[in-house]
Amino acid sequence: MLSDLTGQSALITGGAGGIGAACAAALAARGAHVIVADRDAEAAERVAGQVRGEAWAVDLLDTAALETLTLSADILVNNAGYQTISPLESFDPAEFRRMQTLMVEVPFLLIRAALPHMYKNGHGRIINVSSVHGLRASAFKSAYVTAKHGLEGLSKVTALEGGEHGVTSNCVNPGYVRTPLLESQISAQAEAHGIPADEVMHEVILAKNAIKRLVEPEEVAALVVFLASREAAMVTGSSYLMDGGWTA
Template identity: 70%
Template structure:
């Protein structure tokens, strides 16, 4: 059994967490000017692409990650703010009140193992980070969104929120749970001008996927060179990885005024995988 990670947690030593972000300054020009965004797992991969996209559209972005150094470099690049935090320490999130117009729940980890060999601690850790944490952050931002009569909750789900794959019991079930949570938030938030949607990419060119190649090769007993063709992309009509910038472009649109009537939806970006 092996864990691979992207963005928020790798099960290693926890760095010192900074205080939760305050109201902070707001960015200038662009369609999202005056909006404040929070992106979890924001230091790399999909999260970093979302940070850059939202900042390019004028939002002030809080980069949330355990990797304080990486988050700091990116925050400096986009004139944003860092919130260095271990999101698995959920007790620190239960009483938060956060000011935000846009929340992107992106942080995620992966463990591959047959169910009968799956470590219960890994199962709980994945569900904590990828289902409980989005709930706690929604709970923290919704009062401010309701007061302003505007909010965008964007959950980076996965094709595995719509379809299952072997050896991913925790990841698949957590993403399916996130889909349901997102729909509940859509129903509750609608009267207050708050939307909630999921983005469902297939395999994205990120450290998480690159690390999975070796894991998949081990589990299936094949070479790493065969993993993309025979496993990762076998269900996709378009035989390539999704680029992080493509996911971020959809996130940017869902954050916009133009997406005000889009809520409770799940947007597949999987090369046709879920069309089967």
């Protein structure tokens, strides 16, 4: 049994759905007070109500507001993100920059805001929801792959600086997870690869997997709970693959 998280607060970005909502439920079940951060205020309130936490309706792309932020979270789960699929030569530069902002700059700003509280207490957990694409590349995903690789580097630097203060920093690297984000990619993947939509799951999404199924959000959340626990105190600077054998 993992130690409980009673008395600790956990902030989850993109917490109103998918992996974020599963993390909110799992961390709350271990006793943490959960703050659900999401731009969808209604959904954030709904998830927060389900876990007896609180909602933070926030547009994380408003980075100027984050530069002066202070956070009192003991656990920070950087989960917010999205995917755009397009060949490099036609990838919208503004969209590329937006994805770097949300998945690299925003985690940096939130980590920066959270560390003083964590350092003062001699304890903290930074958990970055990366991806198999933080360690491997796929065609047509230049912005996402670039951002997740950047997040991996940020996580490692945080681990090195935070170690003497009792703060750990790790990445969770799932393959394709059963979320609305994945479902929205099907038609774009079909177009990019020139195949029918009903062939995308077998020919693209699960093609490299040894285990031919999607990752469930609750499976990702279980790993997040472990990394947030006292038992994971010596786990830092690492990247934890959950990809069904894709990278094997």
